Amino acid sequence: MSLKAELLARIAATGPMTLGDYMAECLLHPRYGYYTTRDPLGAAGDFTTAPEISQMFGELIGLALAQSWLDQGAPAPFTLAELGPGRGTLMADILRTTARVPGFHDAARLTLIEASPTLRGEQARRLPTATWVDTVAHLSAEQPLFLVANEFFDALPIRQFHRAQGEEWREVVIGAEGGTLKPGLAPPALQPALMHRLLSTSEGDIVEHSAPALPLVAEIAGIIARNGGAALLIDYGAGPSLGDTFQALENHHFADPFAAPGEADLTAHVDFTELARAARAQVTVSDPTLQGVFLERLGITERAQALAACLTGPALASHIAAHRRLTHPEEMGSLFKVLGLWPQSAEPLPGLAPESQPEPK
Numbered sequence: 001m002s003l004k005a006e007l008l009a010r011i012a013a014t015g016p017m018t019l020g021d022y023m024a025e026c027l028l029h030p031r032y033g034y035y036t037t038r039d040p041l042g043a044a045g046d047f048t049t050a051p052e053i054s055q056m057f058g059e060l061i062g063l064a065l066a067q068s069w070l071d072q073g074a075p076a077p078f079t080l081a082e083l084g085p086g087r088g089t090l091m092a093d094i095l096r097t098t099a100r101v102p103g104f105h106d107a108a109r110l111t112l113i114e115a116s117p118t119l120r121g122e123q124a125r126r127l128p129t130a131t132w133v134d135t136v137a138h139l140s141a142e143q144p145l146f147l148v149a150n151e152f153f154d155a156l157p158i159r160q161f162h163r164a165q166g167e168e169w170r171e172v173v174i175g176a177e178g179g180t181l182k183p184g185l186a187p188p189a190l191q192p193a194l195m196h197r198l199l200s201t202s203e204g205d206i207v208e209h210s211a212p213a214l215p216l217v218a219e220i221a222g223i224i225a226r227n228g229g230a231a232l233l234i235d236y237g238a239g240p241s242l243g244d245t246f247q248a249l250e251n252h253h254f255a256d257p258f259a260a261p262g263e264a265d266l267t268a269h270v271d272f273t274e275l276a277r278a279a280r281a282q283v284t285v286s287d288p289t290l291q292g293v294f295l296e297r298l299g300i301t302e303r304a305q306a307l308a309a310c311l312t313g314p315a316l317a318s319h320i321a322a323h324r325r326l327t328h329p330e331e332m333g334s335l336f337k338v339l340g341l342w343p344q345s346a347e348p349l350p351g352l353a354p355e356s357q358p359e360p361k
């Protein structure tokens with residue numbers, strides 16, 4: 001059986017499924033899921049991420065987290081955590097750089113949250129001191145938490161709603177037609193989770209909502225508020241959500257998300273407005289800051305120049321291209337944002353400032 005056959009049978013038995021359920025099955029089905037069955041990263045895979053482009057990304061993130069740890073009095077022990085670490089490259093770069101920060105490694109309890117057994121294997125090879133937990137709720141409740149997540153939230157399932165007449169919405173649901181999966185719209189209904197979007201949308205607008213993201217961020221914020229720590233959440237997106245950003249990527253090209261479930265990476269832009277909303281009652285949140293601006297503030301250009309001094313020929317050319325790719329507004333520099341969280345009593349994370357116009361709590 002294939003995932004497509006399984007989903008068609010399920011729809012035949014119980015009716016159309018939400019986009020969120022569809023995404024969850026495609027990405028994490030235990031037997032056929034996209035992440036469950038492969039390592040999707042890099043040139044041979046479907047997409048490339050910032051840590052895979054250059055070591056500079058992880059180096060600067062590592063130093064930012066270590067500085068925040070020092071600013072908070074170098075607490076020991078503390079949890080050093082990553083959500084969705086992929087191949088473990090980002091954390092390996094963080095560890096290499098922070099080895100020079102006295103006491104940091106001795107105090108760090110490296111904890112990873114990863115759903116894919118394949119990628120857990122990759123991570124174990126690169127990060128021999130790591131342990132894994134299944135959810136944020138299983139992170140230590142006593143220790144300060146310094147956490148990073150790069151391109152994790154875009155992989156969490158979203159539901160999609162089209163604003164109908166009045167205060168009602170029509171949800172995108174996946175049905176079947178002649179043996180193929182086909183998106184359609186459910187009848188209009190009220191959506192309690194979208195009440196706060198009624199004033200900022202009008203009939204015909206599309207809004208996406210990631211139900212799993214919000215409790216996750218609230219849980220992280222709660223640990224940081226109680227025990228100290230900081231979080232850097234990095235992803236593509238903006239907010240508030242408006243329009244269809246659901247996409248499938250296969251072999252570095254856009255694909256039909258419904259043609260071959262489990263074979264393509266499915267993502268949506270991250271709604272940073274909602275992530276901040278989930279956190280700000282408990283911790284200080286930054287503005288969603290452009291990745292290019294954040295990395296420049298942390299000194300990526302100086303670091304790039306220092307590394308360039310040791311390079312020539314094609315290696316130098318690819319290093320220069322990597323710097324540009326991470327920071328230039330037409331590449332990843334503006335599409336990607338960084339949201340920082342830290343305790344209300346603590347110094348801001350390096351490269352970030354408290355949000356300029358906090359919304360009501």
Ligand code: SAH
Pocket residue numbers: 027035041049050051052083084085086087090113114115116119149150151152155156
């Ligand atoms: N952060 C890495 C990889 C990004 S790809 C990088 O920047 O290169 C997304 C990662 O999140 C993968 O490791 C994937 O397996 C993991 N992931 C996706 N959904 C998840 C979930 N619900 N729980 C835990 N991990 C998840």
